[in-house]
């Protein structure tokens with residue numbers, strides 16, 4: 001056999017992953033193996049995946065336009081609903097233009113591969129998402145990673161006018177924010193471009209949910225490339241790249257996973273459009289989420305696990321050991337709470353953790369229950 005499919009090493013190290021089958025997800029709750037659980041593992045931070053407005057929009061679009069885009073965007077897949085979505089997204093976020101992708105993973109791959117040649121440098125925060133790290137590794141550019149959020153280390157690595165700095169708005173496994181004042185200053189001084197992956201900031205942070213840059217008071221035009229996803233706080237799926245009109249037209253021509261991939265189904269585009277409209281007015285949901293975050297952090301402060309300094313929906317409890325992390329997650333599950341057990345290689349060795357995610361859909365009682373079970377698990 002030409003391939004080694006053995007997983008025994010991973011299994012021995014407590015690192016083998018298996019695929020659960022979830023029977024039903026309904027915002028704060030999910031069902032699996034015939035049992036109901038409180039869901040603390042999703043990324044539906046505002047509960048929009050269940051919103052009546054999004055369901056109605058997807059329904060209506062399916063009836064009016066059918067369920068498939070039938071072609072890639074440059075052929076006949078780019079329809080009026082996609083254009084409306086692009087325009088409203090750009091207006092909301094203060095971007096000149098955007099283009100839509102069917103996933104954040106492919107958006108990150110596409111933009112890095114389309115822009116960077118072997119003459120370029122790519123500087124990435126060490127904790128950037130796998131889609132960015134992998135795009136960098138596959139691109140011909142020379143990639144350097146810098147210590148998480150460490151501007152002095154980054155400054156020492158930068159070369160003038162020779163590439164792209166990429167960081168996240170809210171780090172997906174840690175919940176803390178990138179230093180966007182520091183990053184924009186270094187990018188300006190060195191004449192390099194800057195890209196933000198705001199998968200976890202969009203909808204949750206900033207004025208009208210515009211994301212991390214708005215939260216930190218950084219002007220959108222200081223960051224040449226904005227990437228956001230629709231699968232987290234917007235409750236649907238898909239992603240966009242935003243920037244200058246010249247950048248977006250360049251990508252229409254060079255982003256291979258855009259050019260050679262069937263465009264987003266119209267019901268999906270319609271649901272995202274409804275989410276974009278709803279999220280701007282969702283200040284009450286954002287406040288409710290902040291309240292749950294405060295409640296959770298107070299409730300677990302006395303546990304013997306490191307709680308990372310996160311003010312966002314992502315609240316990781318660092319356990320360290322892989323097997324202990326799995327055992328804790330199993331204990332929580334036995335008591336009706338579903339949380340993610342995140343292990344290497346998703347996070348650095350020795351930092352296995354429970355990745356607990358909160359949502360505006362959770363009630364005060366839901367969070368109280370999780371806190372109590374965590375205390376009783378010791």
Ligand SMILES: *Cc1c(COP(=O)(O)O)cnc(C)c1O
Nearest residue numbers: 103104105129172199229231238
């Ligand atoms: C989820 C995520 C992605 C990938 O987005 P998908 O639309 O789920 O493919 C990219 N970057 C970050 C930081 C993410 O958390």
